[in-house]
Amino acid sequence: MSASNLLSLKEMTCFAARIRLETLKCVGARGFGHLGGALSIIEALAALYGGIMRIDPLNPQWPDRDKLVMSKGHAGPALYAALALKGYFPLDWLSTLNQPGTRLPSHCDRKLTPGIDMTTGSLGQGVSTAIGLALAQRMDGKDRRTYLITGDGELNEGQTWEGALFAPQHRLINLTWLVDYNRKQLDGETKDILDLGDLEAKFGAFGWATASVNGNDLAEVVKALEAARQETRKPFCIVLNTVKGAGVPGVASITLNHHIVFEGDLRAKAIAAMEAEIAALEGATT
Numbered sequence: 547m548s549a550s551n552l553l554s555l556k557e558m559t560c561f562a563a564r565i566r567l568e569t570l571k572c573v574g575a576r577g578f579g580h581l582g583g584a585l586s587i588i589e590a591l592a593a594l595y596g597g598i599m600r601i602d603p604l605n606p607q608w609p610d611r612d613k614l615v616m617s618k619g620h621a622g623p624a625l626y627a628a629l630a631l632k633g634y635f636p637l638d639w640l641s642t643l644n645q646p647g648t649r650l651p652s653h654c655d656r657k658l659t660p661g662i663d664m665t666t667g668s669l670g671q672g673v674s675t676a677i678g679l680a681l682a683q684r685m686d687g688k689d690r691r692t693y694l695i696t697g698d699g700e701l702n703e704g705q706t707w708e709g710a711l712f713a714p715q716h717r718l719i720n721l722t723w724l725v726d727y728n729r730k731q732l733d734g735e736t737k738d739i740l741d742l743g744d745l746e747a748k749f750g751a752f753g754w755a756t757a758s759v760n761g762n763d764l765a766e767v768v769k770a771l772e773a774a775r776q777e778t779r780k781p782f783c784i785v786l787n788t789v790k791g792a793g794v795p796g797v798a799s800i801t802l803n804h805h806i807v808f809e810g811d812l813r814a815k816a817i818a819a820m821e822a823e824i825a826a827l828e829g830a831t832t
């Protein structure tokens with residue numbers, strides 16, 4: 547898929563809603579999971595898999611593909627939902643999340659799941675591996691990009707700042723780093739644990755080209771990703787200002803919604819609301 551295959555905003559909005567619904571069903575099938583931080587990055591995934599990334603779902607190992615490192619590997623269910631909807635594997639795999647024998651573990655594993663480019667879960671390490679992939683693409687003379695998604699709490703890891711220094715020095719213009727600035731981490735608010743302050747200014751000072759957008763607004767996310775693709779001098783960091791639990795009020799309103807029990811009324815209402823939203827969206831587009 548190339549940039550010319552970019553979905554329209556309406557199509558992408560439906561795609562995002564479908565990713566959100568399948569994420570809810572996926573975590574819902576297990577009854578618990580990392581739902582808050584999966585929901586906050588749905589728009590980023592809808593944009594990336596809605597035409598920004600050059601990929602071929604029928605050939606997940608295509609050597610000329612763009613790559614994604616989901617460094618916040620606990621958000622695997624959202625990525626699995628996007629991959630299943632793109633046809634990398636059957637949708638019914640989603641109901642096997644984190645169960646014995648599954649191809650979909652709670653954290654991303656590139657040896658188990660078609661379409662997963664890097665194994666992640668130990669926070670911070672995805673920054674280094676994404677830099678390695680971007681460097682390798684350049685050394686191979688490929689005009690390809692690597693996309694990296696980290697959390698904001700993940701930036702507590704010193705390793706991330708080593709990567710933030712390395713990429714601009716080595717002019718990794720094919721690397722785009724999306725920071726999910728949902729302002730919460732596992733056990734509280736990021737500002738109370740290690741305050742990141744003005745992240746865009748920090749990355750700018752490290753030598754990155756930057757954008758700071760509403761990360762749950764598809765149009766803004768797409769615009770920033772297109773700007774990243776046009777950038778010719780610096781790696782690009784997009785600060786996604788998001789809501790942990792975005793798009794699902796029952797989850798967003800839970801103060802500590804990093805890893806939650808998702809069953810009963812909460813699950814039923816969330817899934818019904820998403821199904822109604824999709825029916826309305828699809829009704830409006832036909």
Ligand SMILES: Cc1ncc(C[n+]2csc(CCOP(=O)(O)OP(=O)(O)O)c2C)c(N)n1
Pocket residue numbers: 582583584586618620667668669670696697698699700701726728730731732790804
């Ligand atoms: C090195 C490491 N330390 C601790 C953890 C446990 N852990 C998993 S998720 C998480 C919080 C991450 O917060 P953030 O990056 O903000 O993720 P988000 O809120 O976007 O889900 C922690 C501490 C881990 N996976 N890896």
